[in-house]
Amino acid sequence: KNLEITTWDNVAEAFSPDPVSGDLARLRELHKADAAEAIQAIPESRRSQLTAALEASRLADLLEELPESAQAEILNKLDTADAIEVLGEMEIDDEIDLLKELEPSQRETLLAQMDPEIDRQIRSLLSYNEDTAGGMMTPEAIVLTPEATVADAIARLRDTDLPPAISVRLFITESPTQAPTGKFLGSVTLPRLLREPPTCLVGDCIDRNEPTLQPNTSETEVAALLARYDLLAVAVVDALHRLVGVVTVDDVIIRLTEGASS
Helix, strand or coil: CCCCCHHHHHHHHHCCCCCCHHHHHHHHCCHHHHHHHHHCCCHHHHHHEEEEEHCHHHHHHHHHCCCCHHHHHHHHCHHHHHHHHHHHHHHHHHHHHHHCCCCCHHHHHHCCCCCCHHHHHHHHHHHCCEEEHHCCCCCCCCECCCCEEEHHHHHHHHHCCCCHCCCCHHEEECCCCCCCEEEEEEEEEHHHCCCCCCCCCCHCCCCCCCEEEEECCCHHHHHHHHHCCCCCEEEEEECCCCEEEEEEEHHHHHHHHHHHCC
C-alpha cells in the first residue's frame, strides 16, 4: 500500500467534532444543575438536536433542574416514544409537574401510550391541586407490612435509589403496600432500625404518633408541619386512612422557593 504524508491543515476538518458533539461532551462533564443552566444558553436550533441525542436518563436529570415551562418546551420537541422514555426516568413528582405544564392534547397523547397501570397512577396524581399536599407528594416510598423484619427493611434500603429524604423513613401499612395502600399504621426511621436485632418485626418499632397530612392540606400548612416536627418526609393519607403518597422537605423548599420568585 502507498503511504501518503500530508499536513494537518488538510485533514483537521475530518477530526473536528460538530457543535452538537462538542455540546454533548461538555454537558457530560457537568453536574446536572450546571448542565441544565448550560443547555438553556445553547441556541434553540442546536438545543433540539442536543436533547434528542442525550440519553433518556441524563435528559431526565437535566429537565428536573429546569423550570416547568422550559421542560415542556424541550419535551414537545421530542418524538412521542422518546418523550415517554424521558418521563419514565424522572422522579414521579417532577413528572407530574411537567405533565401539568403541557397542553391537554399533548398530555393525553403521552398518557394514552403509557402502560395502563402507570397511566392510572399518573391520572390520579394529576387530579390534585398543585398547592396542596396531594399536588406535592410522590407515591414512591419504602412501604412495608408490620410482619416484615428489620433485616427485610434494611435490605430494601440497600436496594433503592430513592432520595435520602424518603429512604431514612420507612412507612408501615397493612397489605397492599402499593399506593393507595392498606390502612396506614405509622413509620419507622433508619436510626431506630439500626438499634434493633435483625429478627425484630418492624411492627414492633412503629412510631404510631407521627403527624400525617391529608391530600388537600395547603402547601403552607405542609411546610409548617415539617418544620414543627423536624421531619424530612411525612405521610399523606386519604379519608380511608390509606397511604397515598409522601411529601419530602426538599419538595416543600423547591415549591416555596418557586413561589417566592414568581
